[in-house]
Amino acid sequence: MELVSIVIPAYNEEQAIGPVIEETIRAMDAAGRPYEIIVVDDGSRDGTAQVVRGYPRVKLIQHHTNRGGGAARTTGIHAAQSEYVLVTDGDGSYPAQDTPRLFGALERCDMVVGARTREAGTVKLLRSFAKNAIRGLASLLTGRPIPDLNSGMRAFKKSLALRYLHLLPPGHSWVSTITLAFMNDGLRVDFAPIDYYPRVGHSTFHPIKDTWKYLLTVLRTTIYFNPLRVYLPLAGLLMGVGALKALADLFIAGRANGAAVTWVVGGALAAGLGFLADLIVRRSKEP
Numbered sequence: 001m002e003l004v005s006i007v008i009p010a011y012n013e014e015q016a017i018g019p020v021i022e023e024t025i026r027a028m029d030a031a032g033r034p035y036e037i038i039v040v041d042d043g044s045r046d047g048t049a050q051v052v053r054g055y056p057r058v059k060l061i062q063h064h065t066n067r068g069g070g071a072a073r074t075t076g077i078h079a080a081q082s083e084y085v086l087v088t089d090g091d092g093s094y095p096a097q098d099t100p101r102l103f104g105a106l107e108r109c110d111m112v113v114g115a116r117t118r119e120a121g122t123v124k125l126l127r128s129f130a131k132n133a134i135r136g137l138a139s140l141l142t143g144r145p146i147p148d149l150n151s152g153m154r155a156f157k158k159s160l161a162l163r164y165l166h167l168l169p170p171g172h173s174w175v176s177t178i179t180l181a182f183m184n185d186g187l188r189v190d191f192a193p194i195d196y197y198p199r200v201g202h203s204t205f206h207p208i209k210d211t212w213k214y215l216l217t218v219l220r221t222t223i224y225f226n227p228l229r230v231y232l233p234l235a236g237l238l239m240g241v242g243a244l245k246a247l248a249d250l251f252i253a254g255r256a257n258g259a260a261v262t263w264v265v266g267g268a269l270a271a272g273l274g275f276l277a278d279l280i281v282r283r284s285k286e287p
Helices: 016-032 048-053 069-079 094-108 123-140 174-184 209-225 228-250 258-284
Strands: 004-010 035-042 058-063 084-087 111-116 154-157 189-194
Touching: 004 016, 004 069, 016 035, 016 048, 016 094, 035 048, 035 069, 035 174, 048 058, 058 069, 069 084, 069 174, 084 094, 094 111, 094 154, 094 189, 111 174, 123 174, 123 209, 123 228, 174 189, 174 209, 209 228, 209 258, 228 258
Parallel strands: 004 035, 004 084, 035 058, 111 189
Antiparallel strands: 084 154, 111 154
């Protein structure tokens, strides 16, 4: 069987990283598949690196400063020896026992995302509402249902991921961006249900700042790969409002005023920008 690579970013995960490594080793040894584990210590200020050094089979890479979970994932992917890579978090929130199952599912697609069956993070109500709203928007813009947009556990083919690493942000939005990049570029992304546990230690997720970043990620990534999915609905909305305003003005005052024209012109400009952006995207993909 072919070698697979497991990348685990870690930042101040002294309490959790040992059990995560041990559970991963047990799962992969039981599966009988050759593997490597790469832990990227993202500038931890605790004993994370010392714990990892206690596992001779694990490769440790250290960032001298905290660069973000996305940057740590990118570093690990570049270091991976295999074409088949799985990334997961080092905080104990994802089921290491499902690692072989996700690698198996990857044989039928380009990326398989571990879709969490419940929310176990901090500020559950706010996180659930924000994630569901943004996930719904992403599903609308990509044209297919997305059970989990920002799961930290996923497996993919390295050669495909390398196309997008220069586009990915260094922080929490890394996972959302690579999901949307694969989907908007026509690659096959499957979702496999997984359990999700309360993390060990303190979360670095900021409910307002990071939610705003997730929203911008959805819009920016969709515009980068498929701008018409954003601009045409926007144009239709603006022109529709303008048309309704014109009808109301005609019914009430007997004539349409300048506000209605402004809405319609704004819609036409949005459509024009969308087609221009789409032309640029298509030209950039030409060999």
